[in-house]
């Protein structure tokens with residue numbers, strides 16, 4: 001305690017894009033990349049291709065398709081809200097494309113050794129050990145660098161450049177997932193805490209993925225003991241069933257424009273509450289590769305809460321679009337009272353930290 005300089009890192013797609021040297025696509029280029037990587041083709045995902053053509057006037061089986069994948073996902077979720085049964089297949093096809101694409105790109109990055117060192121520099125930086133990382137990303141590049149595989153299957157010995165002083169994934173895994181329910185320390189429910197209490201110790205740092213993850217599998221059977229619990233699985237492409245009720249598990253990926261999955265899944269709600277707790281006591285927010293889309297109402301709400309926190313002194317924005325007025329404007333309106341520092345790359349930011 002007595003910890004001055006509490007930071008919270010908030011990461012968006014731009015962080016993985018920078019780390020992967022532009023191999024990973026942004027949200028408008030997911031379908032284009034999926035086509036180029038031969039994840040989608042004319043014979044595969046016919047239903048989804050038909051849906052996108054009909055509702056958005058775009059053909060996903062070309063390399064000039066440019067459509068915001070979040071909009072597509074949101075449209076599918078709304079259809080599901082109205083109980084349109086055909087949309088179940090659209091959702092599963094959309095998620096399958098994401099999982100296959102991100103897994104393939106991550107493999108490719110490893111094989112070619114083409115990753116840039118941004119995430120590694122980030123994980124080696126001084127601030128990271130005692131501070132929580134919030135991310136809106138669905139990919140598992142950072143999770144893997146934080147030792148994801150080692151926690152999911154502790155017996156696997158594989159060489160990893162993983163620093164086990166970084167407790168982010170470990171704390172997430174043992175506190176916020178289905179695994180936590182089975183551990184001794186979680187057998188009894190904790191005592192209520194006074195409102196405004198920050199986390200007990202600076203070591204309680206987490207990786208909080210607020211929009212879900214391609215490797216999170218959940219049981220959606222409301223009557224099941226495992227209902228809603230998050231199970232990160234080592235191979236996201238495999239199909240899993242619930243060991244309690246034997247129903248097929250679903251991948252938990254939250255469409256940013258809709259709040260329903262956030263409210264509906266008590267475990268996602270917990271993640272958001274943890275994020276809120278961290279943001280509410282931080283004195284600086286480092287927002288890397290996240291551009292705060294105007295339709296991402298929940299993220300806006302979270303940051304607005306952060307802006308009201310009296311300890312907050314500065315926000316640091318790291319983004320290649322840093323000089324574009326439309327990028328910076330939404331942050332300026334949100335954070336009126338604090339200093340805003342701007343960097344176009346993580347490297348620029350890191351250099352400046354040492355100076």
Ligand SMILES: [Zn+2]
Pocket residue numbers: 219220221224225226227242243244245246247
């Ligand atoms: Zn179940």
